[in-house]
Amino acid sequence: MTPTLLELEDHLTHLTLAPELGASIVNWTVRSTGQPLLRHSDSQALNTGLPGKLGCYPLAPWSNRISEGGFDCPEGWLALTPNSLTDPLPIHGSAWQQPWRIVSQGRNEAVLELDCTTPFAYRARQRFHLSEGRLSIELQVTHLGEHAAWHGLGLHPYFPRTASTRLQAQARQVWLCDSAKLPTELSPLPAEWDFQQLKDLPHTLVDNGFCEWDGHCLIQQPELGYELECQATGSDYYLLYCPVSLGFFCIEPVSHPVNAHHLPGRPGLRLLEQGQSTALGFSLQYRELG
Template identity: 30%
Template sequence: MNSTGVVLSAGDWRLVLDPHRGGMVRALTRRGQDILRPMPEGADAPFDSACFPLAPYANRIAGGRFTWEGQAHVLAPNAPGQKHPLHGTAWLGNWSVETGEADRATLLHHHAAGPDWNWAFTLRQHFRLTADGLEARLELTNTDDSAMPAGLGFHPWFTRRGVSAIAFTAKAVWLADAEMLPTVRATADTLGDWKQGAALERPDLVDHCYAGWTGQLRIERGDGDIVLEGEDTPYLHLYVPPGQDFFCAEPQSTMPDAVNREAPAPLLPGETRTVTMRIRSA
């Protein structure tokens, strides 16, 4: 560890982690070139990061209200300017380094049941660099005495510099309303034919969830293509804001507002649920 965080390296790859707040990634480079948008020096807000974890739910919960096993739950908004609670609790919590080596590290987070989430859990992020790239795994363990809903994912912010197109395949896309909550399930090519590969430069905002994602997305870059892969992540949330130097492609186990729409299977006391993300050279 140094003054900028935990630094891992393998082959052409270098990863910088923030081991304390939010379990964030500060940078991921290949041959010295940014793959993820680097976090500004001195910044500590998750929205400025290169990547952060999504747990115990992904994206938004409408109005912070849902019913689980017959009991009503209400969560307050957790981010400035956001009407609905967003991305879970772990991205705003405290983390510690559980283990660390030159090419791998595990970050640990404990959550006590409270008003932001009514169940206790432990979350681990395992990071490993190889000559091919990054493998990151989230492990969520229910340490409470009752079953909880559980959604997991990663929120990487990819740099657009040098990116000519992205390509992926999914079965459908959830169209969203003005508050970015899912409304209608539509065909996957409704917002563009991503299957054939499409450029990111477009006038409209894309902030939508793709269902039935095959688990792979290709990023076409002038210095060599990158592949994003997900395991146990049938949803891909794509965020492409006009005029920005980044885009987000987020592997997730559940859709936005899943507890009110496609509720995840209960995570029983003592059980663990995992998702895996890889960012590697094609």
């Protein structure tokens, strides 16, 4: 069954949301040309019912993979089970797999909300706003459980990739990974992964977390005629996913490294008591290239 869609617009861009599919963005396009600014989602992608086939979805109450079948909270061990057919580990939290409700909707803004009990009780809220070609996404989570729990946040946008796509995103270190895609050690940036300056995306697989990020990134699409100037808040890390020979890549603003629940000091995670909140923001400014 085709899900209900919400549509927002400003004078430059058009945004389509699917509240029932994890409050995912289906498409974000240029109004005058129809040019996709996120990976294009056609009706077949939408009808899969899978947020991972769409343009962007929220990550809460954690980002990416968690090992060891769960993690410790102050009240004891919180067991987790795998939640994706494509990954053997629990991945990306639970918000992306739940239907969200519409709190409000206007011409250029919508607020969506979710009350969830898995793996513990929390309320998630996303605000989407369009203005002058800028898409702003605010993701907030409030802990509702009686006992404190660790929280992390992220967003998982998919961007078009062509032979000339270029990225600038400053970071100081990167986590190297094992075959399970879990971090093993922090490393200086290899030359091909150093995006201090605008450069082409690597031709080999990248699926790694980058540390000490200033939240800024620039995505240039010369073949497609535009660039996106992006800024994240509440995010000192980004995950870069560049699959080989596919027409997309992902740069994901996240609050913590992969498997942070099992890293020393639990970097980037927040231990929230009942009623406490944490938030992450991401803005993407569209600009036509001359």
